[in-house]
Structures are given as structure tokens and as C-alpha cells.
Amino acid sequence: MTYCIASKLNSGLVFLSDSRTNAGVDDIATHRKMTVLRKDKRTFILLSAGNLAITQSVRAQLNDSKVSKQLWGVGSMYQAAEIIGRCIRSVKKRDGQALDREGVEFNCSFILGGQILGEDIRLFKIYSAGNFIEAEGDSIYFQIGETKYGKPILDRVLSPEISLDAAAKCMLLSMDSTLMSNLSVGLPLDLLVYEESYPGQIRYRYLDENDAYFSQLKENWSLHLKRGFDQLDRFDWDKAKKIDIKRIEC
Amino acid sequence: MTYCIASKLNSGLVFLSDSRTNAGVDDIATHRKMTVLRKDKRTFILLSAGNLAITQSVRAQLNDSKVSKQLWGVGSMYQAAEIIGRCIRSVKKRDGQALDREGVEFNCSFILGGQILGEDIRLFKIYSAGNFIEAEGDSIYFQIGETKYGKPILDRVLSPEISLDAAAKCMLLSMDSTLMSNLSVGLPLDLLVYEESYPGQIRYRYLDENDAYFSQLKENWSLHLKRGFDQLDRFDWDKAKKIDIKRIEC
Numbered sequence: 001m002t003y004c005i006a007s008k009l010n011s012g013l014v015f016l017s018d019s020r021t022n023a024g025v026d027d028i029a030t031h032r033k034m035t036v037l038r039k040d041k042r043t044f045i046l047l048s049a050g051n052l053a054i055t056q057s058v059r060a061q062l063n064d065s066k067v068s069k070q071l072w073g074v075g076s077m078y079q080a081a082e083i084i085g086r087c088i089r090s091v092k093k094r095d096g097q098a099l100d101r102e103g104v105e106f107n108c109s110f111i112l113g114g115q116i117l118g119e120d121i122r123l124f125k126i127y128s129a130g131n132f133i134e135a136e137g138d139s140i141y142f143q144i145g146e147t148k149y150g151k152p153i154l155d156r157v158l159s160p161e162i163s164l165d166a167a168a169k170c171m172l173l174s175m176d177s178t179l180m181s182n183l184s185v186g187l188p189l190d191l192l193v194y195e196e197s198y199p200g201q202i203r204y205r206y207l208d209e210n211d212a213y214f215s216q217l218k219e220n221w222s223l224h225l226k227r228g229f230d231q232l233d234r235f236d237w238d239k240a241k242k243i244d245i246k247r248i249e250c
Numbered sequence: 251m252t253y254c255i256a257s258k259l260n261s262g263l264v265f266l267s268d269s270r271t272n273a274g275v276d277d278i279a280t281h282r283k284m285t286v287l288r289k290d291k292r293t294f295i296l297l298s299a300g301n302l303a304i305t306q307s308v309r310a311q312l313n314d315s316k317v318s319k320q321l322w323g324v325g326s327m328y329q330a331a332e333i334i335g336r337c338i339r340s341v342k343k344r345d346g347q348a349l350d351r352e353g354v355e356f357n358c359s360f361i362l363g364g365q366i367l368g369e370d371i372r373l374f375k376i377y378s379a380g381n382f383i384e385a386e387g388d389s390i391y392f393q394i395g396e397t398k399y400g401k402p403i404l405d406r407v408l409s410p411e412i413s414l415d416a417a418a419k420c421m422l423l424s425m426d427s428t429l430m431s432n433l434s435v436g437l438p439l440d441l442l443v444y445e446e447s448y449p450g451q452i453r454y455r456y457l458d459e460n461d462a463y464f465s466q467l468k469e470n471w472s473l474h475l476k477r478g479f480d481q482l483d484r485f486d487w488d489k490a491k492k493i494d495i496k497r498i499e500c
Contacts, residue, residue: 035500046500059500148398152427156472157479168485177402190498191490204498205490213486222406224478229407232470235418236463240441240455248440248454250285250296250309 001184002145004033004047005171006111008123008135010160012195013113015045016171018145018179020186021052034190035059036202039072041117043200044080045192049145050108050128051099054091058108061087077122078134081112085130092128109144117199149181150174164193169217172207176218189214251434252395254283254297255421256361258373258385260410262445263363265295266421268395268429270436271302284440285309286452289322291367293450294330295442299395300358300378301349304341308358311337327372328384331362335380342378359394367449399431400424414443419467422457426468439464 004017017033031052037044048055061067067087074080088108096106106128113123123135125142135142140160143151150173157170168191178185188208195201207214254267267283281302287294298305311317317333324330338358346356356378363373373385375392385392390410393401400423407420418441428435438458445451457464 032498034498036495036498037500062500148431149402151431152399153475155430156475163484165484165487169482170479172485173479180405181398181401191485192498202495203487204492204495205487206493206497207490211491213483213489217482220482221478224481225403225406225475228471228474228478229420229423231474232419232467233463234415235422235441237415237453237455239463240457241461242454243456245286245452245454247456248282248284248286248442250287250312 001182002033002049003147003150003175003178003182003185004049004111004144005141005150005154005174006045006047006113006123007141007158007167007171008113008121009140009162009164009167011197012164012193013045013121013123014164014167014171015047015111015113015190015192016168016175017047017190018175018185019188019190020184022184025183028186030186030188032190034192036192036204037062037071038200041200042072042074042114043194043202044071044112044114045194045202046084047111047144048108049110051104051106054088054095054106054108055110057091057095058084058087058110061090074116076119077112077114077116077124080114081124081126081132081134084110084112084126085132088126088128088130092130111142111144114194115199121194121196146178146182146185150178153177164195168193172214172217173221176221251432252283252299253397253400253425253428253432253435254299254361254394255391255400255404255424256295256297256363256373257391257408257417257421258363258371259390259412259414259417261447262414262443263295263371263373264414264417264421265297265361265363265440265442266418266425267297267440268425268435269438269440270434272434275433278436280436280438282440284442286442286454287312287321288450291450292322292324292364293444293452294321294362294364295444295452296334297361297394298358299360301354301356304338304345304356304358305360307341307345308334308337308360311340324366326369327362327364327366327374330364331374331376331382331384334360334362334376335382338376338378338380342380361392361394364444365449371444371446396428396432396435400428403427414445418443422464422467423471426471
């Protein structure tokens, strides 16, 4: 599988992706899931999850001269999401039936974020049917891939007001919980920030197993959780509601 | 869906289950997932997840006179797990093809734990094919249903040495993360402990939305996580590895 997250905050966008691809546990490889496309006043950041043959083909289509011309001519992020949706449908048209015959699901999903200068920053999640939704209001993050292990911490911490650095920290903890629980998600990680106040500029970092900050973060978080767990009151059998065990006897 | 957990520790067994059943978001009901079967020197605790029509039928079969006679005559927990496996196969034989024609997956899973006095306490996870695995060595817990949201905290905290109360607390936090993230899991909860040192005896509690301990636990844990999150060092852009962004440009 894979795990990618993107959040849209008041001060900008944060993207985080792992780089593991697997076709079974004996066929594991490293492929980047984050792609940056930028030219003149347009910056697009794309995250992908699902069948690698499909997601690579979608990315490849974006380099096709006709599609590329459309992409660099779009008037809105919405139109850019439409183009990616069309590329997905085009790959489905080419490969869908053959995959179906092999019993392989046409499985892919994308997150697209970025800005066209003059427009607001925007964030979309694009499904395998080529349709998409946009982050708005209380919906401030999207996940794709192996999303469940890392969701609770995002729900507890992310809010539009927090800083981009705090969001990056939260997303790294979400990634840590996922890495711990699922072999199909793995290092290295790609982390990218797009700041509202520096339009068109991005900060990008690459976190591998030697990254001192991530190692320390994982360790400190784990210690904090264990300490907090110990401090919580023990379960009080006397205070809890007793009801006749016959209720659950068969 | 549903969410059930059971752990096997040095001092006994702990079981926790929610009670939500849904056939779509507009068809939600409350059904218990925990069943206790006990007679003379045999105590069995059964947790169930999956299609309610299937899991109820499996439980009903256990009351069939022939099956019941077998169950109360087993010489080991292993044989009890075999009997539940056979009940699953019997329901599949009756309903499997019809479900298949409707495009409904034959989806069920069970956790069986308990003791036959004189034997060790044992814990099994039984799959929809009727086959099963047993908790042994480092494998000290089983989950069924909506398992992913609540897995990280179990992996961080559970170990064979911790007390039954500590395990109950950990499993309640795991349940809290799941309740927060997934509408298909819901209160009330059934919590049950089987102590190695009081063979044949069980402690059972019922936790609904008025349970003061669980409400406090959720609140304190949430506060602790947020405080801990704030205390962790912020992401240090200067120390992290910079590599050319061309690596991810398309």
C-alpha cells in the first residue's frame, strides 16, 4: 500500500508521503509518491496511492504534450484536478478491461494541492473514477492509502490555525503510527510545505532512517504516551456499572 | 462494522467489545458482541464481528442440543475452537450460496477465550472459513472488526507482564480512538476480565455514555496527547536533509 497525507491550513499546505510499494511481501520496492509540477505562476503538488502501474501511467500522461499544454493553461486548481481525473480515465480506458480479466482492481487515488498565483491555495482528493472532492471549511486534510492507523492523531490535533511546522509534526506522528503498524508503508519520507505568505515557493525535505529529528520525535512521543498511560487512573471496577451477567450469557 | 479486542496476559484474559451493528448509515442498531458460556469447570467467552445474521446463527447453533453436548464435553479449548469453526461452516453451507447470489460476502470472525479448569487459559481467533489461530509467545492480543484505528496504542503498551486493569485501560483507549474515527463502532461497551488466580470466575462491566470513568479517561488522554504534542520539538527545517527538489519534479 502506501500512506500520504496533505493538510490545508490558514498559513499554507503541508504534504507528507512514504515511499514503499509492494506487490506482495516478497516484492517490496521504493518509489516516490510525491510529484511537484511548477511553471511560471502555477505550482501543483501531487501525491499518489494505489496500483503503481496506474499511478505512474497517470503521471506519465501529464507529460504528454497535449495534456501538458492544457495543464499549464488552466485558469484554476479545479481545472487541474479535472485534468488529472481525465488522465485516470484515460489509463482506465487503456488498462481497465485487461486488469479486470486478471482480477486486479483498478485502484488509485491522488491528492492535488497548490496554487495558481492570484487564486487561493486549494487542495483536492481525486478518486479512481476521476471524480474529486475539495478541502473546505472543517475538512482540512486528506489521506490516501493506508489511512486508518494514523487518523486519530490528525483528528485530535489538526486545526486550521496551527502553524505549518506544527502540522508537519502532527503528520509525522500520524506517519509513525502507520509505519509501526503496517509493513506496506515505509521510509524514506518526502515532506513539503507550501506557504501562503511565500507564494510559488516550496520547502522540501527528505527523511530517511538516519534523520535525527524523526528518530527523536518517535522516541519522545512513545515515551510521552507510555508515561501518560501510566498516569491515567486505573479502571475502577467498583464505580463501573454492574449489570447481571445473564445479559450476555448464552 | 464493530470493534472487539481480547488480550492474554500472565495474570488472565481481558475482553472488550462495542455494540454497534449497521447495515448502512441509515440502519444502525445495538447488538451485544460478547457472549459468555459457562458450565461446571468450563468457561468460554466469545466475541463476534461481521455480518450479524451470520454471527447470530453461529451463536444459535451453539445452543443446538447436539452441538451443546459436544461443547460441554470438550477436553480442551482447542476443541471448543474447532466446534465454533464447524458452526461457521454449517451456517456457510446453509446461507453461503444465497448470500453469494446477492453479492454479499460471507463475513464473520470470532475471538474465543477462556479456560477449562486444569488446562491453561487460552485465546483463539477464528476466521470465516472456520480455521483459527491461537495467541502464544509475543502474540498476546487479537482484534476483530474495525481494527486499524486502535492498533497503535495496543502495540505501544500491551505486554504479558502488565496487570489486567492496565490492559483494560489500554484497550479502552484503543476503543476510544476507534469510536472517534469510525461511525460503525459505538457505545455501550462490554468489558470482561477472567483472572488466572480466580479460575472460573469473571468480572463483567457495562459501559454506556454515562460511565464516569470512561468519560474521564477519554478527556484526560486527549489532554495528555495535546500537551505532549505541544512539548515535542518543532520540525527543524535546517537540520533535516536537503536534497534537490528535482528528485520529485515531473
